[in-house]
Amino acid sequence: MSKNISINVHHITRVEGHGNIVVNVKNGTIEQCQWQVPEAPRFFEAMVRGRRFDDIQTIVSRICGICSISHSFAAIKAVEDALGLEITEQADKLRLLLHYSEIMQSHTLHVGYLVSPDLFGEKSVVPLVSKAPEIVKKIIKIHRVANQWSELLAGRITHPITVIPGGFSMIPSEQQLKDLKKQLEEIVPDLAAVCEAVLSVADKFPAFERETEYISLKQDNPPLYALFHGDITSTDCNGDGPVPVREWERVANEYVTPQSTAKWTRWHRDAFAVGALARFNNNAELLSPLAKKVADMFGLKKGNCNPFMNSVAQLAECAFVVENAIQTIDALLSKGLKQEKVKVSPRAGRGSGCVEAPRGILFHTYEFNKNGECVAANICIPTNQNHANIQKDFEKFVPEFMHLGEDGLRHGMEMLVRAYDPCISCSTHMLNVTFVK
Amino acid sequence: MSKPRVAIFDFACCEGCQLQIVNLEEEILDLINLVDVVEWREAMSEQSHDYDIAIIEGSITRPEDEKRVLLIRSRAKILIALGACAATGGVNKLKNNFDMKEVRQCVYGKDADLPHLDTYPTKAVDEIVEVDYKIHGCPIENSEFARVIRALLLGKRPMVPDYPVCVECKAKENVCRWEYGETCLGPIIRAGCGARCPTAGFRCFGCRGYVDNPNVEAAREVMAKYNLTEEDLKTRMVLFGSKQGPTL
Numbered sequence: 001m002s003k004n005i006s007i008n009v010h011h012i013t014r015v016e017g018h019g020n021i022v023v024n025v026k027n028g029t030i031e032q033c034q035w036q037v038p039e040a041p042r043f044f045e046a047m048v049r050g051r052r053f054d055d056i057q058t059i060v061s062r063i064c065g066i067c068s069i070s071h072s073f074a075a076i077k078a079v080e081d082a083l084g085l086e087i088t089e090q091a092d093k094l095r096l097l098l099h100y101s102e103i104m105q106s107h108t109l110h111v112g113y114l115v116s117p118d119l120f121g122e123k124s125v126v127p128l129v130s131k132a133p134e135i136v137k138k139i140i141k142i143h144r145v146a147n148q149w150s151e152l153l154a155g156r157i158t159h160p161i162t163v164i165p166g167g168f169s170m171i172p173s174e175q176q177l178k179d180l181k182k183q184l185e186e187i188v189p190d191l192a193a194v195c196e197a198v199l200s201v202a203d204k205f206p207a208f209e210r211e212t213e214y215i216s217l218k219q220d221n222p223p224l225y226a227l228f229h230g231d232i233t234s235t236d237c238n239g240d241g242p243v244p245v246r247e248w249e250r251v252a253n254e255y256v257t258p259q260s261t262a263k264w265t266r267w268h269r270d271a272f273a274v275g276a277l278a279r280f281n282n283n284a285e286l287l288s289p290l291a292k293k294v295a296d297m298f299g300l301k302k303g304n305c306n307p308f309m310n311s312v313a314q315l316a317e318c319a320f321v322v323e324n325a326i327q328t329i330d331a332l333l334s335k336g337l338k339q340e341k342v343k344v345s346p347r348a349g350r351g352s353g354c355v356e357a358p359r360g361i362l363f364h365t366y367e368f369n370k371n372g373e374c375v376a377a378n379i380c381i382p383t384n385q386n387h388a389n390i391q392k393d394f395e396k397f398v399p400e401f402m403h404l405g406e407d408g409l410r411h412g413m414e415m416l417v418r419a420y421d422p423c424i425s426c427s428t429h430m431l432n433v434t435f436v437k
Numbered sequence: 438m439s440k441p442r443v444a445i446f447d448f449a450c451c452e453g454c455q456l457q458i459v460n461l462e463e464e465i466l467d468l469i470n471l472v473d474v475v476e477w478r479e480a481m482s483e484q485s486h487d488y489d490i491a492i493i494e495g496s497i498t499r500p501e502d503e504k505r506v507l508l509i510r511s512r513a514k515i516l517i518a519l520g521a522c523a524a525t526g527g528v529n530k531l532k533n534n535f536d537m538k539e540v541r542q543c544v545y546g547k548d549a550d551l552p553h554l555d556t557y558p559t560k561a562v563d564e565i566v567e568v569d570y571k572i573h574g575c576p577i578e579n580s581e582f583a584r585v586i587r588a589l590l591l592g593k594r595p596m597v598p599d600y601p602v603c604v605e606c607k608a609k610e611n612v613c614r615w616e617y618g619e620t621c622l623g624p625i626i627r628a629g630c631g632a633r634c635p636t637a638g639f640r641c642f643g644c645r646g647y648v649d650n651p652n653v654e655a656a657r658e659v660m661a662k663y664n665l666t667e668e669d670l671k672t673r674m675v676l677f678g679s680k681q682g683p684t685l
Contacts (some may be wrong), residue, residue, distance in 0.1 A: 007480075010476055041449075041498075041544070041556060042449055042498070042529060042532075042542075043532050043541075043556065045543060045544050045546050046532065046539075046540040046544050047528075047531035047535075047536060047540075048531075048545040049535075049543070050534075051675075051676070054671055055673075055676060058676060059676065060640055062451050062453075062527075062528045062575065063451060064451050064452075064453070065450075065451040065452045065453020065454070065455070065456045065576065066451075066453070066456060068453060077602070102569070107556070109456075109459065111479065113459065114480075123481060123482035123483055124477075124480055124481035124482060124483070125480065126469065126474070126480075126481065129466060129469075135555075137463075140462050140463055140466075143459075143460075143462060144462040144463070147462070148459055155633065155634070155636070155637030155638075155639070156576075157457070157460055158456055158457065158460075159453060159574045159575060159576055159639040160451045160638045161633065161634050161638075162637050162638065162639065167635060168638075169638035169639045170637045170638035170639075175489060225669070290636050332576070357529065392501065405606050
């Protein structure tokens with residue numbers, strides 16, 4: 001076993017945003033083990049002050065290019081909460097459908113383009129094109145369908161246009177929804193083939209576990225695998241009732257540690273995880289039949305504490321959103337689509353909104369004056385909530401996998417960061433984190 | 438002829454414009470065959486200091502990033518600013534309406550003075566180095582990206598529209614957003630998006646930046662016709678056009 005290890009990954013690749021991994025082992029003793037985030041902070045909460053309620057979504061969607069739809073919805077829900085706006089059942093279903101499209105495109109991007117090269121022993125998806133052309137083409141096809149699905153409902157793939165306080169600025173035609181349903185039915189076999197391909201290399205996921213608190217939304221009325229509505233729950237809740245979204249600040253508990261110059265989050269323990277595995281661990285019984293089948297293929301069961309299995313939970317969620325989207329389209333078509341006029345007047349108030357972004361639970365809160373101008377904002381991003389957990393994982397992972405040597409350990413730690421599907425641009429809309437041990 | 442070596446770099450931004458390159462889907466396989474992508478951190482593990490075309494995404498907000506941009510410029514034959522953040526500063530320039538110390542305090546509270554949280558007013562890439570081509574938009578239109586790359590490969594100068602969004606909006610036969618009582622920036626904003634937002638029932642908020650010589654007088658006339666004030670227009674122009682373009 002190597003007695004000395006020095007790892008300094010400056011700007012880890014194949015993740016959204018900039019992160020560094022620093023490990024120093026001298027004579028078998030770990031002297032340093034850090035997950036650092038040097039991304040340039042962008043100060044969104046300061047920038048939205050003075051802007052009107054109907055410009056907020058347009059601005060904060062730009063926090064993230066990959067989960068812009070989630071940011072739009074968390075913001076719009078918060079604006080509607082502050083202004084006391086109710087939306088129609090049709091608008092709510094169309095929003096759910098749009099939200100699913102982002103889960104699909106983001107998960108496909110993550111598992112297909114960013115994680116799979118590790119499993120197939122390549123440095124990027126580019127060499128995979130010649131190594132496994134059929135599977136890559138299927139991944140591209142699923143990604144394309146997911147993007148067209150977003151574009152149909154949002155007016156654009158990234159940074160949605162149509163999502164406005166009170167409803168939609170434009171809705172698709174019934175024929176377009178029928179065409180979408182057909183496309184979704186067609187990608188089910190492609191999705192199954194991708195799951196099989198990942199299963200064939202699933203032994204490349206390191207066997208690593210660390211008991212973890214998992215936090216996500218939970219939806220009871222009606223019971224549904226929660227991605228869009230619900231209250232906040234945790235695997236550590238032990239029967240305590242779920243927490244309403246408006247009280248999210250007492251779940252995130254942002255704090256400064258003596259070891260760190262930046263805020264971490266904690267609820268029942270020193271760190272928690274959010275994302276697909278957290279949602280699975282809280283709500284697995286509510287998955288659709290095909291999604292349960294995907295989880296079973298990989299032996300993924302509720303209570304799993306292997307962070308690498310987040311990618312498998314994402315595959316199960318891909319199956320879920322396709323199946324549930326088809327049902328949602330049927331429900332919309334059975335009632336017929338109507339153009340709904342939206343009229344909104346400003347008023348003073350404070351409101352919060354929450355959705356499950358592809359990489360975990362996302363909170364937005366805004367306060368407006370009587371003219372509808374924003375006076376304060378607070379945003380808490382999933383990757384932020386995972387930073388402390390990544391650090392805790394590192395502290396257990398390094399001693400357990402030190403025997404792999406420098407290259408093996410570095411590769412394992414990069415895979416571990418990627419497993420969280422971090423969105424670092426998002427998380428540094430406010431934070432620039434340095435973990436110093 | 439050897440394939441041109443291309444590198445993609447990102448600074449302060451949401452990385453959504455890089456994503457639009459990925460969103461070319463099947464077409465990207467053809468594009469990748471025409472060039473040699475030597476560095477693209479978000480998609481690949483490889484890195485290189487040797488490239489012909491550098492594509493920069495994001496705004497510059499820190500001294501250390503400015504140094505990195507200078508280095509990239511010194512290595513690249515052609516430098517492209519990708520997307521609003523790089524081309525004009527984009528939404529990041531909203532920050533420049535505030536005092537920097539106050540911005541830091543608003544977000545970081547008592548930790549605001551820590552050195553790694555330092556920030557200066559947002560700059561577009563061409564406020565630091567010479568930029569050869571700009572691909573506008575938030576996010577970019579990936580068809581425009583593919584067109585620019587193809588033109589460069591053929592040794593041609595890519596065409597960037599210098600007429601307002603209204604031109605494309607009229608061609609789409611949209612009802613004018615002003616008719617709905619909205620303050621739309623179509624008359625003064627650079628086209629090339631196919632009037633995407635008005636076509637989706639939403640006002641233009643100016644993500645592609647101003648045309649080279651915006652016809653402010655015409656915009657004033659339209660505002661007068663619809664009983665809107667300059668204040669309305671200014672409020673909307675702030676989103677993507679803070680501290681730049683025409684002063685009213």
